[in-house]
Amino acid sequence: MKLTVNGTEHEVDVEPEMPLLWVLRDELNIKGPKYGCGIAQCGACTVHVDGMAVRSCQLPVGDLEGGVTTIEGLGTPERLHAVQAAWVAHQVAQCGYCQSGQIMQAAALLDLNPEPSDAEIDAVMSGNLCRCGTYPRIRAAIHDAAQKLSEA
Template sequence: MAVTLVVNGTRRETEFAPETPLLWVLRDGFGLTGTKFGCGVAACGACTVHINGEAVRACQIALGDVWGDVTTIEGLSTGDTLAPLQQAWVRHQVAQCGYCQSGQIMQAAQLLAQTPAPTDDEIDAAMAGNLCRCGTYSAIRAAIHDAARALDGRRAG
């Protein structure tokens, strides 16, 4: 039985079983490999995607339990233009190994959607569930502040 869902604005069908983790549907079914497998128990955040704008761990959401539109790191940008958050990540050279970065960015995107001008403490609290083995936390914080300023300029204009 086919399951239909909307991923990055596109209606898609899959034959994966409803109990299959969303992570594997995205990666193996749809070829969206920006969402990473990290730990498999929702402890690291590498697999973070949005469902209806909420940051969730795709390794722990069954396909049959998806309750709305899914956005992955591939859907955050528009066309050839990186989202302000992605641009800030590049400017601040956040990524070292880069493995956790798509999850970090997706978590940060939810933060900025809910808290347009977060404090350091708010950033630290929101990002606490996303682990970076390279320890780029200060660069992550700087990039989030930078993106918040860029987004504020867009809202004001």
């Protein structure tokens, strides 16, 4: 079957039941999305499908409809996405394992809600766990990115 990831079309020979996360990491060697729990409880595997945040561990690849964006396709080292830039500015990451999912979820959040309140950030980001407890910095970085995007 064919799928488009970060603008590039790929052909993979896999069972349709295989979760998208497995296809990304094991078939396409795209290792940004992380395996955390495998049951949509942690958010580490979050990618975008046509712009919407999706837990890639939950989506059978045969049910994929739309283009996939992973953290590798969100920005580039030369031209970071506003959320990535804010993450660097606020030094959000500690161990970093959950951060790819956090950033993808945060970018999707700002797509739907360009000026979120603290309560709205908490409501959206509570499905993304961070065992290092970087939540206050995540929240600050999202506000910062919202500000930068509104000025762009």
